[in-house]
Each structure stands twice: as C-alpha cells, then as structure tokens.
Amino acid sequence: MHDIYQHIEDHIDEHIETLFRLVSQPSVSAQRVGFDKAPGLVKEIFESVGLETEIVPVPNDGLPSVYGVAGGERDDRTLLFYTHYDVQPTDPIELWESDPFKPERRGDRLYGRGMSDDKGNIIARIAAIRAFNEVRGGLPCRLKFFAEGEEESGSINLPDLVAQRGQDFAADACIWEGGGRNASNDPFMYLGLKGVLTVELSISRLSVDAHSSLATVLPSAAWRLLDALKTVKGDDDRVLIDGFYDDITPLSESEEAAISALPDETEELRSIYGVGEFVNEVEGESLRRKLYLTPTANIAGLTSGYQGEGFKTVLPAAASAKLDFRLVPEMRPGDIFEKLRRHLDRRGFSDIEMTMIGGVNPYRTAMDAPWVRLVAETAEEIYGRKPVMTPNMAGTGPMYDFGHDIGMPIATSGIDHPAHNIHAPNENITVEDFLLGAKQAALIIQRFAERGVE
C-alpha cells in the first residue's frame, strides 16, 4: 500500500485545496442555507474521481443527498461510504477566530465549519479513491459514496428516502462517518448509535391567563404539568413508564468487554461541565455503562407563564415541556410514545396533550462481525495501536436505516478527534488527522476487495 499512501501524501496540498473549496460553500441544513450550490459542488468533486454521480431528491421537500458509484476490479464486492455534506449552524459566531466559511490554515490546523464534521471525512475518502485511480488505474472493488444533506437536522426524511430508493445504496458493508482518534490518540471505532424519541407535552387549563390572586380556585397548568412529569422518572433516575425497559437487548460478551476496556471519561466530563457528582454517583466504568447502555428521559425545555425580569403575578393558562428519550436497541420511538400516552392516561393525566416531534431507531452492528474485525485490523495497521471500540455512541444518527433496513454491517473510520470542536466555534482538523483518515480509507477499500465480509 506504500504507493497509495505516497500518492495521498504527495497530493496533500491539492486535497486541502479541494477541502477548502467544499468548506467555503455553506450548507447549513437547519437554516437551509447554501443548498442552491452545495449539492452541485459535491457532485463535481465525486465526478472528479470517476464516480457516476446523481443529486438525489429527498421526499417531503427534504434537502438532496448526493450519491456516486464506481465499478472496480472485484465488481461483486461493494463497499458503501456514508457521509453528510450539510453542517451545523455557526452560532455563536462571535467566538470564531476566523470566518467559518473562509477556511484558514494556522500552523498545522485547518479551520472552518464542516472541516471535520463531515467535509473533512468526505475529502479524505475522495483522496483515497483518487490514489487508487492514479496509481493502480482504478478501484479494487465496487464503491458507493452517499453524502446526506440533512444529517445535522436529524435526518428526518432519510427513512422515507431509504424506503423509496434504499436498494440503490445497498452494499456488502458500510463505513460510517465519525471514526478517528480519541483524546489519548488511540484509534476509535463505534458500531452503533442510540435512537431518540422527541415529544412535546402540553396542557391548557384556562381560556386566558388569569391574575394570580385567583390561584386559590382556578386550576394551574404549571402545577398539573409538574404532577404529570413527576410520574415519568423516579428519584433513582429510573424511567417509570410502564414497559419502558422491556425491549432492551443484553450486550454480548465481546460488547461487555469492550465497554469495560473503554478509557475513563469521568474527569473530562467533570471538567467540561463543572459537575461535582454525576447522576446516581456513577464514575469510571459505571459512568460508561450508564452513558452508553441506558436510555434517558430528558427535559430539554420547560415553559409556562412569565419568564422575564422581575415578576408578573400571573396564573398561566398553559404549560409545556419538551422531552427527549434516548433509546437503546431494540427500543422503538413509536412504541415509547404509545407507552408514555398509556402511562399518563392510567394515572389520570389524559388532559396532557402529546405531540411526537421526531423519532430515530437505535442500531448496533455486532462486535464480532467479520466486517468489524477487518476494519479494526486496518486501524491497528495505520495507527500502530489496537482500536478502542464501543458498541454504540451516546448520540443518535440514521444508522438503522442503512444497517437494518437496507441490510449491511457498519463500522467507522475517519479523521475525528475530540480537539476538533465539532458543532462548536473554530472547528478544525490537523493535516495529520486528514492523512491518517485518508490512508485508512484506502486500506479498508483494499482489504475489503481482498477479503469481502465473510
């Protein structure tokens, strides 16, 4: 593989130039900014390395995906790269040291919105494909490259797209976004993501706000909402919705071992969030187990009455709460929504209205899958250390749609590092991150072509 690695290194300035072009083009899905040009630019970049490329319309007026495909020597083996070309908003803009859409190199670091998440991953993989084309005259296997345009907005239309077009994107195996290195510079892989149910609870008990002197006799929406919410979670942080935990599947031995072997994040979290004591006093391994393996019932928002300076003596007519439930395999957002409804009804809270805002299924690829082993070996070869693996991240993404609905094992590799400030001001990568990520992408392509996933 030395010839391929050498080509990637020799052309690093050109790769950075392409990456800067892509970062210069805004593509903020939450604000639908830049999508007149961004899909076309991604298509142009895909086509520059010989991918037959299509801008894919997304159902429900969604922002388009870009999809490319190229044949290879082993045309019976198909690998899929999942990425996304949309980015997070730039707020708080005043904390950026350079314009988020005017990429800038300062020392060894490259700054700009999307530089790491996920445009850097796109271009690192493009660099690998180009190396195969120019050094070996083509790819060693068939390759599909999917770049979503709504990942940072919750991939809300992806299940519908997959229902329509999923088989077009089918492959034998998939490399997701979001691998790379952890804070100790160990290569880091995750094999799954939690799901989520987002829901709004609201109640209105008066036709208009009343003067608070009437609080003796007029019913209070705020107290009522509190009463309902208090039935949802116990003092031990356990969710009290009937049947909430029923569909959770136990971990395999190798997954249990992987969780045990993960580095301790206790002090890092403590320092970032200024926390004295964690929920249920977890720390070390108990913290990791809770973080990665348990579902949540979180209050993301709470609102009622007067919230400005000083005081207004009002009895608010209405109150509402936004809740999100992170879900682990095999919980389902629709099922949890129904269980919450039944839970509230049984306790006399049928007056609480519920609106489902969104839902994503959780997903894990089995840790002992051949594909996971193959990708792990490439990580060890590139980074010189065995990868740290987690059965799933604490966060959420549309992995289920590809892994379960289309049907393929999923692992990760990439350019990521905790110092990249993803979703935050001054997002960045180092040139080294990029080179390592590109080389691992190339090695994965090669090994997959040689061995497949059996």
Next chain:
Amino acid sequence: MHDIYQHIEDHIDEHIETLFRLVSQPSVSAQRVGFDKAPGLVKEIFESVGLETEIVPVPNDGLPSVYGVAGGERDDRTLLFYTHYDVQPTDPIELWESDPFKPERRGDRLYGRGMSDDKGNIIARIAAIRAFNEVRGGLPCRLKFFAEGEEESGSINLPDLVAQRGQDFAADACIWEGGGRNASNDPFMYLGLKGVLTVELSISRLSVDAHSSLATVLPSAAWRLLDALKTVKGDDDRVLIDGFYDDITPLSESEEAAISALPDETEELRSIYGVGEFVNEVEGESLRRKLYLTPTANIAGLTSGYQGEGFKTVLPAAASAKLDFRLVPEMRPGDIFEKLRRHLDRRGFSDIEMTMIGGVNPYRTAMDAPWVRLVAETAEEIYGRKPVMTPNMAGTGPMYDFGHDIGMPIATSGIDHPAHNIHAPNENITVEDFLLGAKQAALIIQRFAERGVE
C-alpha cells in the same frame, strides 16, 4: 346634601374634561413613562380645589407620590383619601378600540387607560371637594389626599416612604381606592387586601448546556427544580411548607357572615376562564371561602432549556421558577420566605437558590369598626341598597402600610364596576358610575365631619 349633589351634577362636563386631561397624560409606572409631567398635573388638579400640595420624593429612586392637605370646619377630624395616579401598561394595544391616552366618550361610556383605575376615582373625589368649596365655602373637616405613583408596580417603595414620612399622612380614618358596585349593581366594599411574597427559585447544575445524549450521567437542573417544587404543594392544594399556615387569624363572626352573604361568583369565573372544575371542586360559598380566605402557592413562571419551535436536544444547565404566595392576615412575606428556605434545606434542596422579588403584608380593618359602619351607611344612602362587604379582596395592595403602620381604619368607596375592564384593553367608566362615586365621597366627608370615628 342636595346642594352638594346638585353642584356635582351641574359641573359634570367640567369634571369629565379634567378627567380626560388626566387620562391623556400617560403615567405607566412599569415602564416609567410620563412621569416628567404626570406628578405636576396631579399637583395642579389638587391645587385647583385648594389643597396645599407637594410632590413627594419616594425613596430608592421611586416614582413620586403627590400629597395634598386642606383644613376644614372640624379641624380636629382628619380624613385621608388613598388613590394612585399611575396606570397599567396598555398591552395588548391592538385590542383597544381607541387610543388609550386619547380619552373618548362613546354613548354613556368614557374610554381610556386609567379612566376607572384610578384616575376616575381621583377626579370623583376632587369633584366632591370642589362642591364643598363652592357651595359651602369650604370642607367640613380636615382632608388629606394621597396619590401614589407606583401602585401598579407593587408599591415596592411605599413601606420605606411610610417609614420616613408616614406621620405626615396620618388621619383618623381612610377611604381606599377600589370600591363601587358589583356585577349585580349592589354597592361593594372591601376592608382588606391579601399580602404577597414573590420569589424566584433557580438552580444551575452544569457550567454550560450539554448535548442531551449526556443526560444519562450529567445532572439535570430541570428535573431537580421539579423535585423541589413538588415538595411545596400537595395534591389537595395544601401548601406543605412547614408552619405555612401558623399565623393565620380566624375570622370574626361578622366577617364569617359577610363571606356567607357575598354573591356567588362561580358561573362568572367559569365563563371568563373556561373552567370545567375549580381547585378542590369548590363552588358557591366554598369557592368564596377559598378565594378570599386562603393563601396560595402559585407558579407564575417556569423556564428551562429550549422553548422555541420544533426541538433542540439539549440538557439545560439551569432552570428557574417564579412563585407567588398570596398571604392572609397575619402571615408575613419575610417569614414565609424564611420558612420556604428552611423547608427546602431540610429536604436536601439547599442547592436551590432563592431570591425574594417583593413582599406586601396582608391587612384587614375589623368589620365591626365604627368607620366601616359609617361608610356602609353612606353607601346605602347613595345607592339605595345595603352594601355587599368582604373582609378582604383576593388581590394585594399597600393597605397595611397605612392601616397598620400609620394606624387608621380603612374602608372603600369609589366608581368601580366589573364592566370597567381595568388592567385590560378598553378601560372605561359610565357617567353614572362617576356621579355616584363623587356623591358618596361627598357624603363620607360630611358624615365623618359630623360623627368622627368613635
């Protein structure tokens, strides 16, 4: 008294003109709007009926009061009129059918902000004084006239002013603002007001908001606040703060009888607020007893995290609630604040921060006081019906400072009616309301001069 009443009627157009001048001058204390000119105009009106008048600076940079005094035939008997010249904000302005500060007569009704509360009461009393001056050559007793500038903002500086200057405003008896007629056109008097404690509870558990995927392990300010709030009130609406009810004084027999005799407000409240069932299913007399005689623990505001459209998966760093406690004699806001602090500390919630926003003491004049009898007789004489009396209103005002601290019995008379839309768009009075209120003010002055309060 016919000569006096005739003078008031004969000069009604001039009184309305003066009232319109006063209503035209904005004086919104919450926004501190109009106070460059409003106190001067009140002083000019006071002086026009021979009151020796002073614009009274109020401690803590408060908005000034206006105070006038005039001698009379019985100079050993002094009557105080309490009013306020500040008004409520005009929001929601779009619901006004005419400019709130461009008074307008439509049929028998006069519209404008403050037309009823409390500028109409000021000018009705001025009309009575003028009648004595012009018909009888002067007042039959000594008279003090106090017009506050911050009543609609909770009279927060009045206790300090009374501590400084209270004896200047001392009298043998006081007529408060806010009497008049009820929905059945019975004359209506109240002899007291509830007090209030307004307080903000807040808690911060993280140095910054976190992604909600960390809700498994990072502590939640919103859930913590809910836990604390839930200890404050029981399912039966009883406040659970230790010792909360300790200082409540029982009603006298005459007060009990007065509460029983009050008209039923159940259906009126039901229709205004669209309520199916009241708190604890009260109605009729049980509703009145709860409304007038019990304290409250009301959530006036509740805030945490994301409250906009859609969803943001955030674990909020902080949460807060604004609570108001209406207090009945002899509860004290400072005492309840301390009891709430101890209550939370004892239950392990010393991490909840508390800020006292404001406090007003409750106050009642005894129902069998000679002054109450005198004023009730004038009401029956003017309106032709016995007045409906309540020991106290459900609302709050600075009656304690005058009644207890300065020391005088307090009763009410005025121009009020539930159709006046006070604090709301299209505030108004009828010409009849004004005439009745002015005549009763004159009769009170006369009877007080004759009989005093012994």
